[in-house]
Amino acid sequence: MDRLIYHGPLTIKDIVTALIAEFNRGHLRAQAIGDDKTTVVQITTVSHPASGGRTALSVHLSHVEDGVQVQLGQQEWFGVAASLGQTAIGALLKPITLLTRLDDLAADINYLQLRDHVHATIERVANAAGASFQISERLRRLTCTYCLTANPVGEPHCISCGAPLGPSQPIACSRCGFVTSAEATVCPQCGNKLS
Numbered sequence: 001m002d003r004l005i006y007h008g009p010l011t012i013k014d015i016v017t018a019l020i021a022e023f024n025r026g027h028l029r030a031q032a033i034g035d036d037k038t039t040v041v042q043i044t045t046v047s048h049p050a051s052g053g054r055t056a057l058s059v060h061l062s063h064v065e066d067g068v069q070v071q072l073g074q075q076e077w078f079g080v081a082a083s084l085g086q087t088a089i090g091a092l093l094k095p096i097t098l099l100t101r102l103d104d105l106a107a108d109i110n111y112l113q114l115r116d117h118v119h120a121t122i123e124r125v126a127n128a129a130g131a132s133f134q135i136s137e138r139l140r141r142l143t144c145t146y147c148l149t150a151n152p153v154g155e156p157h158c159i160s161c162g163a164p165l166g167p168s169q170p171i172a173c174s175r176c177g178f179v180t181s182a183e184a185t186v187c188p189q190c191g192n193k194l195s
């Protein structure tokens with residue numbers, strides 16, 4: 001599963017910092033481009049430094065309501081720049097973070113291994129920040145459409161006017177964090193069975 005949504009007090013910057021620290025070493029290089037809303041961290045080998053390295057993995061981070069969506073993929077640095085509306089040359093000349101490799105330990109990149117390592121790193125940052133696949137308390141609070149009172153989690157009727165609330169309360173998939181309606185039985189993103 002390559003798309004995850006972490007809910008809670010987690011920022012894109014937290015993840016970028018951790019990924020750069022974790023992966024910008026050995027024969028890997030990690031660089032980031034983007035802003036507060038969307039950032040792509042690309043982890044590459046240094047075999048083609050002039051072109052931004054050979055792509056191993058790009059981690060797309062986007063800000064969502066009360067959290068961060070993480071999407072992993074393989075994308076060339078030029079494509080990353082273009083998808084963010086920047087020229088490739090500009091991206092190469094002025095990446096937000098561009099650190100040179102520290103040493104050159106010979107080791108083969110295994111894409112799946114790298115992907116798991118990225119997931120584990122982000123999971124660690126998310127845990128430290130108190131974010132998870134659980135939808136945040138604030139999002140779960142439901143504003144009554146009739147009287148605009150904010151109701152607590154799980155309340156079937158508005159505590160103020162008694163209007164029914166239950167079915168419209170959103171839930172989040174426990175496996176990927178995707179937010180969906182309470183009536184959904186299967187996660188539209190990863191297919192996980194929702195209870």
Ligand SMILES: [Zn+2]
Binds near residue numbers: 145147
């Ligand atoms: Zn109400």
Ligand SMILES: [Zn+2]
Binds near residue numbers: 175187190191192
């Ligand atoms: Zn899911």
